[in-house]
Amino acid sequence: MSYQQIEGGVCAAQGFCAASCEANIKYENRTDMAMVFSQTPCVSAGTFTTNVVKAACVQWDQKLVSSGDPIHAVVINSGIANACTGQEGFDACEATAKAVEAQLQVPYTSVAVASTGVIGMQLPVAKLVSGVQKMSTGLSDSNQAGTDASKAIMTTDTVNKEIAVTFTIGGKQVVLGGMSKGSGMIHPNMCTMLAFLTSDIAIEKSLLQQAVSEVVADTFNMITVDGDTSTNDTLLLLANGLAGNPCITEADTDYETFKEALFYVCRFLARKMASDGEGATKLFEAKVVNAKSKEDARILSRAIVGSNLSKAAIYGCDANFGRFLCAMGYSGAKFDQNDVELFFESKNGRMMVFSKGVPLAFDEDRALEIMKADEVTVYVDMHEGDAQATAWGCDLTYDYVKINADYRS
Template identity: 55%
Template sequence: MKVIEEEIKIPKGYKAAAVSAGIKKENRLDMALIFSESPCVTAGTYTTNVVKAAPVLWDKEITASDTKARAIVVNSGVANACTGKEGMLYCEDTAKTLSEKFNILPKEVLVASTGVIGAQLPMDKIKSGIEKMVPDLKEEVSNFELASKAIMTTDTLPKKACVTLEIGGKEVTITGMCKGSGMIHPNMCTMLSFIITDLAISKNLLQKALSKNVDDTYNMISVDGDTSTNDTVLLLANGKAQNPEITEENEDYKAFEEALNYINETLAKKIASDGEGATALFEMTVKNAATKKDAKILSKSVITSNLTKAAIFGHDANWGRIICALGYSGVDFDPEVIDLYFESKAGKIDILKNGNATSYSEETATKILSEPYVKAVADMKNGKESATAWGCDLTYEYVKINADYRS
């Protein structure tokens, strides 16, 4: 697997476009289109919030069927959530408008929205945006860069990831883009992620790989503990790489799983590090827990603790907050045996040994916690399972952003 660090690479057969359709203020990019020259097998995971936005319901029906998709239309600014039957009709109308341009079925068009909940889509602007984007579709990196910006809401920067790998003697490319900054606590944030590949793979294995991977990536991040109505991850594979189709869990499948994990973990961490108002990415690893489930619960309990998040913002090695968060997680463990340390580019420092504070230097600890990427590791000494979760610090700016969100 080769990670594309700088300019992303576009998988064979895909084009993209973006436009300012007037949905947002100040003529900002607010619509994106991803299109495949050939039909794609699809996979998707979605919010577990009981309140699901209309696009989530539309896409779930498509990815659960044998329908092969050709396009994804995304708007930012309006979430099309809590919009009733009218919201569903607008999804269909959006899909139909695009489908007529390419003589395909509306059900071959996936849709996604993000933004303010409760407002109806301005369909005149949506349709006008589609009219403008279709002629601008290009298989160029610059177009995908614009698309990644168009799906943003309170994000401060676009989020992308790309890898190439060899499967069956053919070069395969996997490229992903996502948005997410607030209302981030996936249980599958407002989080949208779109991943495209030219891999040839069966639908059931594509879905299996995505569902499994989401649990260890997007579901292990949190910004504010709020699970969005619109969380959507879509994965499209059009087979244009012409590798022998993956139809069983062989070495090619494992190689794809590894590459997909890199894409999703990278995007997930970018969401966490760009949490609204955040100044630091906070990573919590729990190792030697009794079960994998315990390790996940424990690590996520820490990164969702507002007191711990505030301590990270203050560069304060207040380890008692971490122990407290571990303790109320619901997982049983012996606090008298735990080891805990912090680390970053500035170094590593042991904080606890067998449940007792070490004679660590507060000055050194503050230096380590002042980096933009801070890690904490807790050794539970209770088994062999590990898990990692990602969050961010809690700052004054978070409150300001969300107090002003609709104004």
């Protein structure tokens, strides 16, 4: 392992600062706007929702990232998604970016924006501008500022999500930090998630994008809570080069070192979002090994954690392995059920319940003990190849319906 986890989030890397404020966009008596800022221009990379219905902020950021122009700031609001809002939604993006330009003297075309919350409501632009003005005077590079920003972007999340790691490239210490939000309306590709990563690494833009795209496939695109892919999914990575490492210009060992750290950060945040699914009591992991291909392994593992019947079984601590085999069977991947072995795993133990097409006799009380843990894994050995993949989700509880039945109110 070439990286080390350290304290912090989006402010851990050199040159990055953050701020948050209570703007009353939709919520009251809590912070609901955040800003991440680098005075030094950053190269950027991003991935976005595959939903055809894309929020105005997603389209704004896609254009900004694809332009290749530098980025200085990201402004995020929670409460209202700015999706399905027509021209007025784009005007809100521009007004927010121009407010940053006026306050911090950077081009408005170097300001990304992101929103999360209720679809179909217009953003109160005056409150956005006022929020930018407040945050511009309160920017700080402290870890606490980063933590406060990670809390301000939450909607139905119950915990904030942040992480930072350090690693060495060319004799220079490099830091990568990040924060994310996501709890419901989560499904590949990607999910109802916002994630913002910051690094002081020096790296060529196309390689930064390549690393992000490759890592997302096995992290953020492998989580699901409820099968709904959002209109607002955004992952942005900004790199300002202040670490002073030799700029990474090819996919060499330095690139692999960076990608390894990036994978760890994204996997950490993805698991945090899955375990914080709306109403969830457990992290539900599916690990498929020895599949014919990587894509088959991804399809199978995602099908297991995405099945409502599987999720209900995890909630009820019901060792009904048929739920998981059924989900695999309709996933679209081709396999022979007579090759499959299926296990339940947790910190409380491991148990095989199905082998080569035949159910095994097992101790129900022991199985119950295994499934009572707060993290439960369904481990499947396909015995058909050497590919593997892991997906993450959560159990399905009564509270999921309660939370979403009155989401707007």
